[in-house]
Each structure stands twice: as structure tokens, then as C-alpha cells.
Amino acid sequence: MTVRIAVIGGDGIGPEVTEQASRALSAAAGQGLVDLELTEYPHGAEHYLSTGETLSDEAFERLRDDHDAILFGAVGDPRVPGGEHARDLLLGLRFRLDLFINRRPLTLRAPDLSPLKSAGTAPVDFVIYRENTEGLYTGEGTLEGEGTPEERATSVGLATRRGVERIVRAAFDRGVELGVRVTLADKANAVPHMFGLWRRIFAEIADEHPSVESEMRYVDALAMEMVRIPERFGVIVTSNLLGDILSDLGAELVGGPGLAPSANVNPGRHGLYEPVHGSAPDIVGTGRANPFAAVLSAALLLRDQGAVDAASRLEDAVESALAEGVRTPDIGGSATTGEVGAWLAARIAGGK
């Protein structure tokens, strides 16, 4: 079966890192590990500025119907200071494809990448299950009296039983599969309506899974524990905004933005795979962008498509590159984005 992948590089370093991920994918296909069809899409700031279009219905339908998964770079460009194209594209795809699970695995793949005192003794290996279609990301809200002293803005934080149940269930399923603790990160002490619902549903689903250890933690205390005792976490399930913040904190525990991949999925229906990091306008065009997060995102895509051997080959190549010092400057190396990508492709093809 051919896996039909749409590649949207997007803005800034997005196209630089997805280019390397595409090379890695093609190298795995060249080894007969998977059958792939890659199609590039031009969406991003440049496309928006020249056509006025963020994502047309026609393009959306092609992405939805003609592809099994999307490999995404990043969006965000200083020429679009309001970021409206980025919201339309990325949040648009997450919402319109109903990709309710944002899975963000955080694995320390080389001990020297850890910023922690416990580096080398405490493994960091947990996954954040971020709710991806509700919370404070719905765009609903009000703005009154703009520019006046009485100006007042609200942003709706949405939690529905259906929305919370399906992400918490997915997190428990993962906890069962891995045999690890499931932790809810919330802020029910200060935001009782929304997170009260989360707590009730989490408790109900925990009761259905007596074999899984589970706990509810306030996100502020949990953030401290993520740094102090990261080894205690297995699956962390949380809301959209809290998951966004925790996943950047988590990325720092495993080597920074260049090491954190993610999968936005609706299992069995569609998936969008992207690094956790953004478009990094400060380093665009310098060859300093670390492509590992994009390559690891491509590995998540392959794994979800059932191409497990191909996925492992990509992950092993990243680990070998780390071990052999084939690294970009953010993690102590001197290789360029393209040099790392070329090395990975050669490794995957069995030439190194």
C-alpha cells in the first residue's frame, strides 16, 4: 500500500527541515521499507501574501481526500504580524480534520542533551497528550470598547464531555499499552468550570482502568516536577493551551526545540506531523536549523501508517547522528541542516 503524504513546508525554517525529513523518508522508501508518494504544497506566508489565500476549500479537500497524512514544517512570518494565515492553516487543519490528539513524545536520546542535574541517571521518556480542538483555541470571544479605558476582552475556554472524554480515553489507552502512569495536568483550583469537568471525566475513566496508575496534578506544581523528577511521568494528558506550554518545557529537557516531534491525529482518519518548534525567523537561511524534530515527526507518521521498520530506521539514524556528533550548533555541533540531512539519508540507505 502506498502512503500518500502531503508536504507543507510553510514558513521560515519549516521548508528547510521538512526538506531533510523528505530526504529521510525517500531514503527509507529507496530501501523498500515503505512505499511513498510525496506531494509538495505551497501554503504559508508567501502564498498568502501573493494570492490572498490561506487554505482554500479546494486545497483543504485535496489534503483531506487525496492524502493519508500531512508532513508539516512550521508557520509564522514577520511579514504577517497578526499571524492570521498561521492560525487558518495550522489550527484550521487541526480543527477541520478534527485531529483531536496532539501527541508529543519527549525522549532523551543522548544523555549530554539533558540540562538537568540528574542527567545520565534519570531517563526522560514521557508523552504529552494535548487536547487539540477545544480549550482556549476556539477563537471564540468578545472585544468591547476597543481603545477606550473600559476596553474588555474575553476568550472562551471550551471543554465538552465528548472532547475531554476522547482525549482522556486515548491517554489511558496509551498508558495501558506502555504500562505507565497517566497524569492529568489541570488548573481546577483557579478555573473550576472547565477543569472541574476534566477532573470528573478523568476520575470516571480512571475507574474503568484499575490496572493503570493515575493521578491529577495542578499544572504549576507539575511543571516543577517535570524538571525535578521527570522520570515519574509516563503519559501526561492536558488541555490545549497547557499542553502547548508544557511541550516546550518538555522539549528543553530532551535537547531543545530541535529534538521534539509531534503527531496531530484522529486515529484511522487523518494525521498531521510536525516539529513542536516554530518557524524560527531568527535563524532562517543560516543552515543552523536542527532537522531532527522534523525527521522524528516523519518517523511518527510512518509508525502510525504501520511502516514500523521504516520508522525505526529513521529514529535509529537520528540516534546514530547524535552519538557520532553529527549535530547542528544548537546542540553543540557544527554541521549544517543540509549536512545532517544528507548524513541521515545515507545512514538510512545503509551507506554509513
Ligand code: NAD
Ligand atoms: P520558535 O520555536 O520558532 O523559536 C524559538 C527559539 O528556538 C528560537 O531562538 C529559534 O531559533 C529556536 N529554534 C526553533 N526551532 C529550532 C530548530 N529546529 N533548530 C535550532 N533552533 C531552533 O518560536 P517563536 O520564536 O516563538 O516563534 C516564531 C514563529 O513561529 C511565530 O510566528 C510563531 O507563531 C510560530 N510558531 C509556529 C509553530 C508551528 O508552526 N507549529 C510552533 C511554534 C511557533
Ligand code: IPM
Ligand atoms: C504549536 C504552536 C501553535 C500552537 C501555534 C503556532 C498556533 O505553538 O504547535 O505548539 O499554539 O498550537
Ligand code: MN
Ligand atoms: Mn507551541
